[in-house]
Amino acid sequence: MSVTKEKWQADGREIEAIVAGRHSNAFAFLGLHEVDGDWVLRAFVPHAETLNAYTLDGTPLGHMIPRHSAGFFEAKVDIKSRQPVRYDAKNAGGSWTVFDPYSFGPVLGPMDDYYIGEGSHLRLFEKMGAHEMEFEGIHGTHFAVWAPNAQRVSVVGPWNEWDGRRHPMRNRQGIWEVFIPVLGTGTIYKYEIVGPNGQVLPLKADPYARQAEVRPRNASVVPDPTPFTWTDDKYMDERARRDWRRTPMSIYEVHLGSWRRRPDGSFMSYDQLAEQLVPYAADMGYTHLEFLPVSEHPFDPSWGYQPTGLFAPTSRFGDPAGFARLVNAAHEAGLGVILDWVPAHFPTDEFGLSHFDGTALYEHEDPRQGFHPDWNTAIYNFGRKEVSAFLTNNALFWFEQFHIDGLRVDAVASMLYLDYSRQPGEWVPNKHGGNQNLEAVAFLQRVNAEVYRQFPGAFMIAEESTSWPGVSAPTYAGGLGFGFKWNMGFMNDTLRFMSRAPIHRRYHHNDMTFGMVYAFSENFVLPLSHDEVVHGKGSLLNKMPGDDWQQFANLRAYLAFMWGHPGKKLLFMGQEFAQREEWSESRSLDWWLLDSPPHEGMRRLISDLNAAYRSLPALHARDCEPEGFEWVIGNDHNNSVLAWVRKAPDADPVLVISNFTPVPRSGYKVPVPKTGRWVERINTDAGWYAGGNTGNQGAVVAKAVEGQHWPAELEVFLPPLATLFLKYEPD
Incomplete structure (x- = not known):
């Protein structure tokens, strides 16, 4: 006997589409719908043999009629308007409650x-x-x-x-x-x-x-929606009033998974890092922690630079609230937090963004634009408004939700140039025929402008290795709008110089001076980052020439040279105590080295350099402006000696002198701007740092000279392979 289908009943083809998972508009079919003046309720509840419907307050709506053995039911119900519905479902194994998602309205407006x-x-x-x-x-x-x-x-x-x-x-x-x-x-x-x-x-x-x-x-x-209770109001208020170009910024770059491990070799939690890393960095005198990317990523050896969950702090170390507690603890200790951020590319893991809806959605379709040959990753389609909005929102998310102080944007050069790492014919020119990625430029300008507009005292840092103009110029002046740029040239030139035997350094003197030619063209951070101590490059200590004593002396002199040089400072973890082994993300730093005097001496030096840098305005208040620096000896190639004065308004000047040969020099004459007493604030040869303990007994007196470019001159003893900071002390 055939059963006549009534008007309100669903078409069998639509039921089959729901049961097969082929229906493209389930909300138009499931849930409550008005059909010819009647309210009809439809539900798909697999495993159910019977289904009874109720309103949320328990009013029965009736028994649902099965229409398909896979679990499709429908019924005409006595109801006045659309409202949420729940079902009591039963089968031979028992009963359960189902709330109908298709009886709710949209959340988005x-x-x-x-x-x-x-x-x-x-x-x-x-x-x-x-x-x-x-x-x-x-x-x-x-x-x-x-x-x-x-x-x-x-x-x-x-x-x-x-x-x-x-x-x-x-x-x-x-x-x-x-x-x-x-x-x-x-x-x-x-x-x-x-x-x-x-x-x-x-x-x-x-x-x-x-x-x-x-x-x-x-x-x-699904995350816990409980709002985090921040207790960092004091830090955030002070941050909002800072001009970071004229404020000390000494950054400790950290990979959270390998800074220190638990005794069994497992990761420390965010809370353990808050208990141990934060006080260590604060005690060392750093101003900021910079974390290699904390966004969720599947592959440990990527160090986080191939993220698949841009909005999720990695679960390796705990939940999002744990990460918030780490940032909060840092702020309470006076430390800012910078995150490495990766908007340049994304990995092609099939569960991630790659061909997200079956099309090139987040990436470019054309591999000449959408595939990164260096990293086998996909490149975002910055010209697509939804992709630009996704990434911009991600940057704002970290500042708002986690009180982050800055983002260091990874691989900016790869974003700016369409022909980055590509041969002729492997890239697509822009509309003007050039190699600049105009869409990436617009995206970077947008995200930088929004961060500075919404978060007073926050900043953006570019890891950008080319001579692209105006990276740290404001967007209203046509710049990219970053606050700072990593000075990759400084790092390359000076490390090349330091790796040479001292006897050859006289022929490469300009490697140490060339950086001053362009030092104020951008707001620079001087980085000795993780990239310098991996992939066979060895540690900073192992880059230095000579025997063990000379390697330590070279490294002490070099780091003090950097702390005295214009620009903000960044040092990767482990280098502050002269880690001997190359860094590996798979194990802890070699903390036991601190039992050895040369390693402990290096740690003391970095702590004292940070203290001097932070406490002496001449060393930081004009880090990014030419009036903060003046050479006094820039061309003593034969002796590999460099000397300069750091200055700032209303501050006593500081003289920095580096001797990059193992030859001690007594009676070495250095021009200075003022007569009187110059106090030795840093001497990298001090016994306290496991050096040779030679120097100037704490101070030198400068005497007036006639007919010279400078009004005064002092005679100093220059220890071998050492850097001195001499601060002028007015009478």
């Missing part, structure tokens, strides 16, 4: 649609991803993801047996969203996406996920 469509939404991190919330009278989690070319997107996890048929999302202009009741903190999830050709893609992690599973697992995790 028309203003979200407008600003997302325009690419100007600056609060995307509050709208996209997974957010636990109260909505229409019930607790649950809202999910939202951008996949404009997908036929279907579903949220899947162990809670729905990773079944993409159960929770397909609502498509609104390429943003797919769904509110799923009951789900909350700790829920593991991914997105199942059906691409434009109908192919089910590998499951994707959430691009906006704020938490992820510990690798090698890679699913996203």
Whole structure:
């Protein structure tokens, strides 16, 4: 006997599409719908044999009629308006409660649609991803993801047996969203996406996920929505009033996984790092910690530079609140926190952004623009407004949610040049025929301008290795808008000089002086970073020539030279105590070396250099301006001696003298701007630093001279392979 289908009943083809996971608009079909004046309720609940519907307050809506053995039910219900619905489901194994996601309205509103469509939404991190919330009278989690070319997107996890048929999302202009009741903190999830050709893609992690599973697992995790209680108001207030160009900035660059390990070799937690790393760096006199990327990443040897979860602090060391506690502890100790940030490229792991909706969505389709030959990674399509908004929001997210003080932007040169690491014919010129990536320039200007506009006292640093003009010039003057730029030239030139035997240094004197030709063309950070102590380059100590004593003396003299040179300072962890082995991310630093006097002496020197740099305005207040520096001896090639004066308004000048040969020089004459007493503030040959303990008994008196360029002159003893800081002391 055939059963006549009534008007309100669903078309069998649509039911089959839902059951097969092929329906492209589940919200138009499932849940409550008005059909010819009647309210009809439809649900897909796999494993259910019977289904009864209720309103949230428990009012029965009736028994649902099964239409498909896979678990599709529908019924005409007596209800006056759309409202949330729950079901009691039963089978032979028992009963369970299901809340119908398709009986809820959208969470995103028309203003979200407008600003997302325009690419100007600056609060995307509050709208996209997974957010636990109260909505229409019930607790649950809202999910939202951008996949404009997908036929279907579903949220899947162990809670729905990773079944993409159960929770397909609502498509609104390429943003797919769904509110799923009951789900909350700790829920593991991914997105199942059906691409434009109908192919089910590998499951994707959430691009906006704020938490992820510990690798090698890679699913996203619904984060705890409890707001973090910050206690760093004093630091943030003071930060907002700072001009960092004229403020001491001494940065301790740290890889969190290998700074120190637990006795069993496992990682320290964010909380343990807060207890140990923060007081160590503060005691050493640093002003900032800089962390290699903390965004979630699957591969430890990438050091974080191939991130797959840009909004999630890596779960290796704990949860997001743990990372917030680490930043808060740093601020309470007077330390700023800088994060390395990677907007230049992303890895092609299939669970990540690569071909996210079955098309080149975040990356360029053309491999000449979208594939990075050096790192086998994908390059963001900066010209796409949604991609620019995604990355801009990510930068703002770290400043807002985690009170970060600065971002050091990785591989900026690779973003600026279309022909970076490419041969002729392997790249696509811009619209003017040039090699500048105009879209990347616009993106960098946008993100820098937004950071400086929204977060007083925050700053952006470019790792940029070319002579691109105006990297640290403001965007309104046509610059890229960074606050600072890494001075890669200084690092390359000076390390090349220091690696030579002292007898040959006279022929390469300009390696140490050339940096001053362009020292004030940008606001520079002088970096001795992790890149200098990996991949067979050895540690800084091992770059130095000579026997063990000379290697230590060279390194002490070199680091003091750098601390006396104009520019902010950055030193990678382990180099402050002259780690002998090349750095490896897979093990702790060799802290036992501090039992040895030369290593402990190096640590003391860095601490004292930081103290001198911070306490003497002449050494920092004009780090980025030419009036803060003047050569007094720049061309003594034969003796490899350099001397200069550091100055600042209303500050006593500081004389810096470096002797880069192992020959001690007594009675060495140095011109100075003032007669009187010059006190030895730093002497890298001091016994306190495990040096030879020669010097000037603490002070030298400068005498007036006639007919010279400088009004005064002092005679000093220059210890071998040593740098001196002499501070003028007025009577």
